[in-house]
Amino acid sequence: MRALLVFFLTAIMVHSLALAHRVNIFAYVDGEEIVAECSYSKSKRVIRGTIQVLEADSGVMLLHGETDEQGMFRFRVPEQARQRGSDLRILLQAGEGHQNEWTVEAAEFMASPPTPVGSQALPVAPNPASQQGDVATLSTAGLTRAEVEEVVNAALDAKLAPIKRAVLERQEKGPGLQEILGGIGWIFGLVGVAAYFKGRPRV
Amino acid sequence: MHISEGVLSPAILGLGAALTAVGTAIGLRRLDYDRLMTVAILAAAFFVGSLIHVPIGPSNAHLILNGLLGAILGWAAFPAILVGLMLQAVLFQYGGITVLGVNTFNMAFPAVLGFYLLRPAMVGSGRARSVAAFCCGALSVAGAGLLTALSLAFTAEGFLRAAQLLFLAHVPVMVVEGVVTVLAVSFLIRVRPEVFSIS
Structure with missing residues (x-):
């Protein structure tokens, strides 16, 4: 009896990770890394789902791994993809036949090249359009390219965070009333067609 | 229970589609005019059923x-589930069009088995009816899980692991479905006995 109870309790716990309609994956470039967020719904993350990163055109697997407790998977952009400028296909397998994928285009990570080791101080070219204020100070301060990049990346991350969130939420949104009512309408429409063909002709 | 696009091999997809085509053809042939509305109502119930979350x-x-x-x-049940799943795939992106055949067969075949094995007891009376209805609801879910695991047998996940996960995940669902089926069947037999009169 007790064994049965334990079984049911485990069943219910396991269940919370397992039952879902579909999985979502959303990946973006974060500096030199790519971050993939995997979820069943807004609150349910894919824990320990299998991730494969493939080269989009050739289908060669570049690396693989598992998502963490938050359903996240981070990896450095593979050198091969960077050299050949190929898109990355990120494939998520969440078990029970649930699978989804997301493609990170080469342009997204090629824009942020790897920081060269021991980068020299490259003076930032003064912008002729705006000579006054901060820009002027910046150019004379002799900031390294890496430092400028870091500042810009941080600012962009902060600005783009809500947009990332919006994309994620949009993807995770369940079906709305429109789809549901539309589907029911379809069913009754199909029955109308069936009735038309099956109906007996009136005498 | 909805297997996603791109998981299964073409052979399994083809087999599923063929079996579903046969089942649907039989279903449509046996369907007469008077029962069209029943089919439509149940197809609609199936279509929205997966959106109703039971805590x-x-x-x-x-x-x-x-x-x-x-x-x-x-x-x-074959044509009804086929239509329900197709609309779920198109409108909600559950499952997918190429796996429609496999998914339909996985859910509809246990339902047809339940019809043949348990329906005679269901039109009986009293306790036997409730037990048969409960079993029909619960075992159809279990059967669907088993068939889904079988479909996944040739993927990386393997049969045993998929079967375990699916079974554990669906134990609560089996209980709830059993109860829902008992309630629905006993209600229909009281109010609309003619629904059960035609085989």
């Missing part, structure tokens, strides 16, 4: 309702 303990489950469809419709 069980700390988590929640959604209904599948294939047992109920089998108990009432018999072979007509």
Whole structure:
């Protein structure tokens, strides 16, 4: 009896990770890394789902791994993809036949090249359009390219965070009333067609 | 229970599609004019059933309702489930178009089995009816899980692991479906006994 109870309790716990309609994956470039967020719904993350990163055109697997407790998977952009400028296909397998994928285009990570080791101080070219204020100070301060990049990346991350969130939420949104009512309408429409063909002709 | 696009091999997809085509053809042939509305109502119930989340303990489950469809419709469960799944695939992106055949067969075949094995007891009376209806609801879900695991047998996941996960995940659903089927069947037999009169 007790064994049965334990079984049911485990069943219910396991269940919370397992039952879902579909999985979502959303990946973006974060500096030199790519971050993939995997979820069943807004609150349910894919824990320990299998991730494969493939080269989009050739289908060669570049690396693989598992998502963490938050359903996240981070990896450095593979050198091969960077050299050949190929898109990355990120494939998520969440078990029970649930699978989804997301493609990170080469342009997204090629824009942020790897920081060269021991980068020299490259003076930032003064912008002729705006000579006054901060820009002027910046150019004379002799900031390294890496430092400028870091500042810009941080600012962009902060600005783009809500947009990332919006994309994620949009993807995770369940079906709305429109789809549901539309589907029911379809069913009754199909029955109308069936009735038309099956109906007996009136005498 | 909805297997995603791109998981299964073409052979399994083809087999599923062929079996579903046969089942649907039988279902449509046996369907007469008077029962069209019953099929439509149950197809609609199946279509929205997966959106109804039932809280069980700390988590929640959604209904599948294939047992109920089998108990009432018999072979007509095939076309009803096919239409329901197709609309779920197109409108909600659950499952997918290429896996439609496999997914339909996985859910509809246990329903038809339930119809043949348990329907005779369901039109009986009293306790036997309730037990048969409960079993039909619960076992159809279990059967669908088993067939889904079998479909996944040739993927990286393997049969055993998929079967374990699916079974554990669906134990609460089986109980809820059993109860829903008992309630629906006993209600229909009281109010609309003619629904059960045609085989």
